[in-house]
Amino acid sequence: MTLHNDPIDLIRAKALWMRRTAFQMVFDAQLGHPGGDFSATDIIATIYFGVLRYDPTQPNMPDRDRFIMSKGHATGALYTALCAAGYFPEDWLKTYMQPRSMLNGHPNRNYLPGVETNTGPLGHGLPVATGIAIAGQITQATYRTYVLTGDGELQEGSNWEAAMTAGHRKLTNLTWIVDRNRLQQGAGTEETNGLDPLDKKFEAFGWDVQMVDGHDHAALFAALTAPTTDKPRAIIANTVKGKGVSFMENKASWHHGVPTADQLATALKELV
Amino acid sequence: MAAPALQIQGLHDCREAWAATLESLAAVDDRIVAVVNDSVGSSKLGGFQKKFPDRLINVGIAEQCMVGVGAGLANGGRIPFLSAAACFLTGRSLEQIKADVAYAGFNVKLVGQSSGVAYGELGPTHHSIEDFAWLRPLTNLTILCPADPWETAEAIRWAAIHDGPVYIRLSRMPVPDLDIAHRTFRVGKAELVRDGSDVTLIACGTTVHLAAKASDALKTEGIRARVLNMASINPLDEAAILAAASETGAIVTVEEASIRGGLGGAVAELTADNHPVPVERVGFPGFVPTGSVDWLFTEFGLTAQGIAAAARRAIGRAGK
Known part of the structure; x- marks a missing residue:
């Protein structure tokens, strides 16, 4: 067992394991969304192994912090994190996408401990996270709610309904992280239905906004643990789709691309 | 106000x-x-x-x-x-x-x-x-x-x-208020509003009292129409519906809803699978024209008279 004196070292080690494991899962299943897995991996690793307060033996503990995975298709990143966090044994990962597996193509809270809500259709995570934060607000609970959305999914109007509600209610117990990889399934976000300037939009909706390098664990950790203000917090994490594997980076085709055996071997050589 | x-x-x-x-x-x-x-x-x-x-x-x-x-x-x-x-x-x-x-x-x-x-x-x-x-x-x-x-x-x-x-x-x-003594609310259970053996009127919501009136009107013609209040659309009281099919041989469904896929659809699915009998569905066929609530109810047969007419059709189709 490796000892990690620095929390950032632990996050880095977990993120590396998550990427290697997720790509193997996608190869085995010949299904998945590895491009989005890899843009989100460092964010999710920082949240689960540096920030979130949880007990995997008590997944429904009322005062647990919540993490909502709005980009539910990136299950390679989510499931490896939940596994590394201790919610279920590593063997379960081998069932990814298999018939009757608890590891569905999109997460299901009724199958898998640690999953807070069922996601998959885009634009659902932020409203649900807003509701969890409202519950915390009216009961003066101590938990925090973190929600990770993609960037392309912000084209769904439901996000902006929730962004208004959270800003209006000053949900200081809510943190929204955007995986800003600038690519959606078919093309770039800005050529499809442009999102910039996201920071100005969030500010206008009443959010405290931070911009970070979404692959810099120390910067992510600092943004996620920064003192709260009187507003909900949005963190725009600038990321690279397919991050960590040279032939995948910034290629929209890896949104749901699956590797050949050679590509898997090459990727695992790079992910060290 | x-x-x-x-x-x-x-x-x-x-x-x-x-x-x-x-x-x-x-x-x-x-x-x-x-x-x-x-x-x-x-x-x-x-x-x-x-x-x-x-x-x-x-x-x-x-x-x-x-x-x-x-x-x-x-x-x-x-x-x-x-x-x-x-x-x-x-x-x-x-x-x-x-x-x-x-x-x-x-x-x-x-x-x-x-x-x-x-x-x-x-x-x-x-x-x-x-x-x-x-x-x-x-x-x-x-x-x-x-x-x-x-x-x-x-x-x-x-x-x-x-x-x-x-x-x-x-x-x-x-x-x-439905005039029923000793009521018990049970999800998944129909409520018997009128008993009868010639036809069963299965209604929900705003149409239950209209089905009861229809049953009372049919009685004067010698037609005994059972009326079930089916407040529970899911789960459905399948036993009560299949009993209605076997005991009365004809069914009318009544709902302030589309005749496609609602209470009428549920009853038709269940009877088709288990005990086929004529099912007349009273409700709205699709987008309705402009009109008051009363006019719409009358126009589309959500009245005691309209429901009674549907009951006669169902009985006729059953060859009774």
């Missing part, structure tokens, strides 16, 4: 029973919260808001957000009652109801107000005649359509205790 004229002559607006029941439940269970889409007045929740200002969450005119927030509140241990016009609650946020409430299995109560054609002349954009058909395939979502104030209160009380997603379809339409 003056009280609506609906209270006179023994007719009731079931929203009063809904609001009074929710307030009484909220007084003893602080987990209960109300979520609205700028619908405090139309949901009669002004009193709730005064008593429990922190537990009335108004997300504004944003139904998709409202349903997602409801799922989140349930995740946070609350018991949310979401109250909005049925047309927008079910139509605008159908995917949220499917994914966030039903599939995720959260303890959310969806209360559809002014359902059916209650908005009359405002037209099909504001009518909610499709909701049963949209929601019935979400099999873990309990669907209730109470017929009078007593049943409305019972449905709300049951929903507050039941751990799971529920849709309760309410109306602002004036309805009388």
Whole structure:
């Protein structure tokens, strides 16, 4: 067992394991969304192994912090994190996408401990996270709610309904992280239905906004643990789709691309 | 604002029973919260808001957000009652109801107000005649359509205790108290309103008292029409429906809803699979023309006379 004196070292080690494991899962299943897995991996690793307060033996503990995975298709990143966090044994990962597996193509809270809500259709995570934060607000609970959305999914109007509600209610117990990889399934976000300037939009909706390098664990950790203000917090994490594997980076085709055996071997050589 | 004229002559607006029941439940269970889409007045929740200002969450005119927030509140241990016009609650946020409430299995109560054609002349954009058909395939979502104030209160009380997603379809339409002694509200069980052996009229919500009137009218012709109040659309009382099929041989369904996929659809599916008998479906065939509620009910046969005529057709088809 490796000892990690620095929390950032632990996050880095977990993120590396998550990427290697997720790509193997996608190869085995010949299904998945590895491009989005890899843009989100460092964010999710920082949240689960540096920030979130949880007990995997008590997944429904009322005062647990919540993490909502709005980009539910990136299950390679989510499931490896939940596994590394201790919610279920590593063997379960081998069932990814298999018939009757608890590891569905999109997460299901009724199958898998640690999953807070069922996601998959885009634009659902932020409203649900807003509701969890409202519950915390009216009961003066101590938990925090973190929600990770993609960037392309912000084209769904439901996000902006929730962004208004959270800003209006000053949900200081809510943190929204955007995986800003600038690519959606078919093309770039800005050529499809442009999102910039996201920071100005969030500010206008009443959010405290931070911009970070979404692959810099120390910067992510600092943004996620920064003192709260009187507003909900949005963190725009600038990321690279397919991050960590040279032939995948910034290629929209890896949104749901699956590797050949050679590509898997090459990727695992790079992910060290 | 003056009280609506609906209270006179023994007719009731079931929203009063809904609001009074929710307030009484909220007084003893602080987990209960109300979520609205700028619908405090139309949901009669002004009193709730005064008593429990922190537990009335108004997300504004944003139904998709409202349903997602409801799922989140349930995740946070609350018991949310979401109250909005049925047309927008079910139509605008159908995917949220499917994914966030039903599939995720959260303890959310969806209360559809002014359902059916209650908005009359405002037209099909504001009518909610499709909701049963949209929601019935979400099999873990309990669907209730109470017929009078007593049943409305019972449905709300049951929903507050039941751990799971529920849709309760309410109306602002004036309805009388069903004159039935010793009533017990049971989800998944039909209520016998009139007994009979020639034909069975299966109704829900605002049409149950009309089916009872139809049965009384048919009696003068020597036709004994059983009437079942099918407030529980899901789960359905399959035993009562199949008993009606085998014992009376002809069925009429009556609902303030589309004749496609709702109560009529459910009864037709069940009987086709198990005990085929003629089923006449009274309801709306699709988008309706402009008209008042009374005109629409009359035009499409949601009257004692219209239901009685459907009963005669069903009996004729059965060759009785």
